[in-house]
Each structure stands twice: as C-alpha cells, then as structure tokens.
Amino acid sequence: MGPNHVLSGLCVGVATLPLAGRQDVGYQALWVLAWGGAALLPDLDQEGSLAPTMWGPISQVPSSLIGALAGGHRWGTHDLLLAPIAFGGFFWVARLVPQLHLLALALMIGLVVRGLVAIEWWRAGALVNMVLSWGGAWWLSSHGGLAI
Template sequence: MMGHTHAMTGAVAWLGLAPALSVLPLLNESSRYIETGIMATAMAPTELVAGAIVCAGAAMLPDLDHPSATIAQTFGPVTWVLSKIVAWLSGGHRGMTHSLVFAVAMGFGAHWLASTYPIGRDIMVVLLIGLALRAIGIGIPGNKLGSAMINVGITTGLFVVFRSMEVGYAWLGMAVGMGCLIHVVGDCMTERGCPVLWPFAQRWVLPWKIGIKTGKKFEQKILAPILSVVIIGLLFWRLAPL
C-alpha cells in the first residue's frame, strides 16, 4: 500500500480503538484516573489527537526499510541514513520490519522509552509526527530540501503544542505497536504480502490470493477517500460535545 493509505489506517485504528484500550493499566498518566477510577474517561482530547498522529506515523515505520521511498526523505539525510541502516538490518524491503516480531518489539521499545528516557521518547514522538505529515503529502513536490524544512517546522509546532498542553505519553507503546501492526495487515492485502511470522520466509496475503495492487485506481480513488471520511467521522464522534 501507499504511504498515505498506511498513515490513514493508522489514524483510523487509533481513533477507533484507543478509548477502549485506555482501560488497560499504564496507558494514561492523567490524575483523573485516581479521581474516577475509570481509565477510559481519563484520556484527554489532546491525547486522543496526539495518539492519532503518532499512530499514523508509526504505521510508516516498517517502510523505513526502503531507502528509495519518499518517506525516507522526511527529515532529509537524517531519515535517509536511518532508512539505510534499517534496510541493512532487516534484509531489504518487506523483510523483518513487516512482521509481528517488529510490531511487538517496537511497541514494547516505545513503552520503555516513554517510561524511562524522556529525551528518547521525545525524539521518537518528533520522528513519528514527521513521518505522518510526510505520508499525507505535506511538502513541496519535487523539492526535497523545501519539503524537509516545512516538515521540520510543522512537526516542531505540533510537538510544542503537545508539550504546552501537557500531553502524557504512557500510551506511546500501544500507539507505535498498533501502527506497525496495521501496516503489516495493510500490506498483507496487497499482491506481495508480508512475512508475518518472520524469521519464517512465507508471505501472507489477505484475503487469500486476492491482492490489492499498490497505487492503482482502487487504492487512490476509492480506498483513500473512504478512509478520509472515516477519520473525520471518528474525530467528530470522539471529540464533539454531547
């Protein structure tokens, strides 16, 4: 699937599932949990929106194994070098990063960062915001440097807003793991499939032997608009006052 499709499915997954998943322990830092005893009511609107952006960015992480992809140019040489390293470690495109092992490892790793190293957590959040913005097309067509600068500016602005509104990141591991998993599921619906149970090489295609062709009419003209409408609907449902 294309980058914008992955990002939008990540946002849809978060907006749809996060409120229910927030009842799990350690997914929220708000003191309202202590007051109410109900974790689901403690997820603030800013955390829901921040999580949607972060999950959309995390849905791009598996494609960092593809240095030629547009997403690898998000922050210029920084993400390009990172992509080259990831490609080397994972054995090329649609290798280890497109598996359950990677999704689980990234989820637990992000949770560990969020609870142990604030600086590392903030770096990851900034990277994921940037990946999400790049995936949905923020930038200047044909101008890599200009696109990178615009991305840096908007990413910085969003991160500052989240900090000023005291967004907690206890949910970071869940958002990252969910985003990576949604990417794998999406690519399993394409013709090539994914090695879901890596290190076993067998590629999974869902539904069986019926693969969506990446970048073709169905994805761009039908699926993308549907996902856009779903995101708007979920935001209204979650955030509109009763």
C-alpha cells in the same frame, strides 16, 4: 501506498479512541497521530519510500541502517513477530528517556505529515516537516504531561 498507510492508521486511531484511556483532547490527538505514524513505520527500511525521505538526509541515514538490520524491505520491519517487538521496544525505552520521548513523538508526527503531503493536501519539504514534527512533539509533550 504511503498515504493509504497513514490514512488507514489515522482511521484505526480514531476507531480505537475509547481504548486510549484518557479523555483530554491533547492525549487523544497524540493517540490518533501515533496510529497514523505507526502505519508508515515499517517502510523506514526502504530507501526512497516516503518514510525515509520525511526529514531529508537526517532520516535517510538511519533508514539505511534500519534497512540493513532488517535484511531489506519487507523483512524485519514487516515481520509479524519481530516488528512489534522492535518498534514496541523503542517506544517502551522512549517512555523512560526524555530525549527519546521527544524523538518518538516527532517521528510519529513526521510520518503523518509526510504521508499527507504525498497526497498533496499541502506542500511541505523536509525542513517544514521537521519544524512541524518537532514543534508538535514539543507542544504535545509540554502541554498536558503527555506520555507515549
């Protein structure tokens, strides 16, 4: 299911590009990646699914906490009202705090990479995913003044 989530999120990102408000390629890439990653975000509450395994133990520990706070899989992170408030709140705060801004970008990129790896377009482990996620987040945030 994870790859389907990511691919559908990427499609929504492409379909909604006219709403992005900016025409530069870097921002539009960020827009599409954010939609792709966000489609897999709710599964951060489920141990063993694609989202918590994207960076190995580094992402599994916070995932356990998210699962406990959410009340288990398909509760808080899948709730129609609570999930947008929680995730939207995180990204709103990430706009204000530079360190969280980079984390948010890396998280979205990491979720997309993890979803695409699951359909074996290429093979990448947790370390490669972290390098791609954080390197991509750094590049997107430092080239063109991108903001979430």
